[in-house]
Amino acid sequence: MKTKFFIIFLLNLGIIQNGIAQNSFIEGCLGTWKGKMYIYNKGNLRDSVEVRLTVSKTNKPDEWSWKTEYLSAKMPMVKDYVLRLKDASKNAYVTDEGNGIELADYLFNNKLYCVFETHNIILTSTYELRENELIFEVTSGKKGDIGNQEVVNYPVENLQRVVFKK
Known part of the structure; x- marks a missing residue:
């Protein structure tokens, strides 16, 4: 009986800790963030753009608005x-x-991960909360020939990175 209670206690502790991690990450992301996105291709800086990220609560308890504004004079864009x-x-x-x-995201401590494929391009996206910074990165590369190998490598050709500050 004690063992059963202890296992239930540990399971509940894990759920509570997950809830704390989720809440602290999301709560830490709330607000308006600004930064400069640097855009690289094959290791070389190609461009940069000012970016504003606004994270706010919606009227639903487990949902947040995640609005990114690319403040480019040439190609302004909003992803709401x-x-x-x-x-x-x-x-x-x-x-x-x-x-x-819809893209699947997974939270590990203070970092949100997403990996997906579209039009034979593999992309990774992360948001990492570090004290007073929110770091956003996207990598991408064309899906290569898979062949009959035990290990498949995917090239990382592009990187977009911004360090946001409130």
């Missing part, structure tokens, strides 16, 4: 997404782009 908690026990989230496209 929603981040939604999908499964608290798995630290699983969804980024809803609002056009039927």
Whole structure:
């Protein structure tokens, strides 16, 4: 009986710790952030753009507005997404782009990870909360010939990186 109680205690502790990690990450992201995105291709800096990120609560308890504004004179762009908690026990989230496209995100401590493929391009996206900074990175590369290898490598050809500050 004591063993059963202890296992239930540990499981509940894990759920509580997951909840604390989720809440502290999201709460830490709330607000308006500004930074400069640096855009690299094959290791070389190609461009940069000022970016503003606004994270705010919505009227739903497990949903947040995640609005990114690319403040470019040449090509201004707004990505007005929603981040939604999908499964608290798995630290699983969804980024809803609002056009039927949803990306799976996974929270580990203070970092949100997303890996996906579109049009034979593999992309990774991360947000990492570090004290008073929020670091956003996207890497991408074209999917290569898989062949019959035991290990498949995917090239990282592009990097977009911004260090946001409130």
